Amino acid sequence: MHNDDLILTQIYKNMVFTTDETTFINSKFENIVLKKGDVVLNAGEMVTHQYYIVDGCLRTYFIDLSGKEHTVQFAIKDWWISDYTAFFAQKNAILTIECIQNANLYKISKNSMDEIYSAFPKIETYFRKKMEKSFASFQHRILSNLAKPAKERYLDFITTYPHIEPLVKNYHIASYLGITTESLSRIRKEL
Amino acid sequence: MHNDDLILTQIYKNMVFTTDETTFINSKFENIVLKKGDVVLNAGEMVTHQYYIVDGCLRTYFIDLSGKEHTVQFAIKDWWISDYTAFFAQKNAILTIECIQNANLYKISKNSMDEIYSAFPKIETYFRKKMEKSFASFQHRILSNLAKPAKERYLDFITTYPHIEPLVKNYHIASYLGITTESLSRIRKEL
DNA sequence: CGTCTATTTGAATGTACTCAAAAGCGGTGG
């Protein structure tokens, strides 16, 4: 299989395109290889792209006024990642995107996405539905943060994302759960 | 102006439709009048509709295992409200939608939305963008909950939603901020 | 083995919580 075909078969599963369409869409993607520790996007920079993860693990985080890091999202194989708030509005990032396990990505610009949307309404539908799922998982996380104590949130995390847990450090999980590393350590001791 | 025209001019501002299109879209909406205390949707029920608010104020809330209420969203004039997680997936609600100030709504079913989407891709784009904004505000709230102490979250709330604050009780705000009424009272005393 | 990073442990502190009770506010009916 030709390398360019790989993008579409992975990203737009179950969709059928002509050769011309395939060529058009593939021309909008660019491959990137990252090493652990690499930063794809720094807070403050203009956000022009979103990233599809072929393999590896990344996270987005936010640094608050007191200097503390807060992990917003982890992302692994077959997930999309960006600072979406800034991406949608074409503004400067408040999040930093960092590679935490060697990764292989495809990036695509917002402009290219918009071109694809107008050329292929099916893809807009596909992304609207993805967005709806993200919306649902964000809402679930808000409820979880409001309603559950740290220990249960930790248990939820490791059961909901069993594939992510082994790829990330405990202090990443702590910053995702909104607690300190020390508190997470104490929670883990109780289990 | 004929009453039916009102729906479209309010909801789909800046979009132009023919008479037939207007008739088609308007036929999908149904008007509802609610009084303070009325419940539009109960947790556990199938979620088939979303609601556009012409006037009044509603909220969605979640009741956790210990019986505590957690307000997920407030909504006023010109906002949409539903249990979107359940609405998108056509599942049973985990949220309850309650009217907290006499309200006038238009409701529309998911099926009707899908029909409108396929007939008018512009409307799908419009809703995708709305979804993107909701996504952004949810993310903002997650960051805010993780990064800021209760006092700042309260100040953020009253400055971000000055039109909502006078319509809701303090205990609603507390349950939105994730703190108790007593804590909110103490925070307010300090200001 | 030594160094760097990550995790754990301890002790003191602080913030928000629970439970219980008092005060404030708004509307209704006598």
Add this chain to the structure above:
DNA sequence: CCACCGCTTTTGAGTACATTCAAATAGACG
């Protein structure tokens, strides 16, 4: 007009949980 009732907010005292800061262990890797 005022007394009463229900609902909302406030106050107080004791408690629980997570935090901070500092230091000790445990792992990973050259």
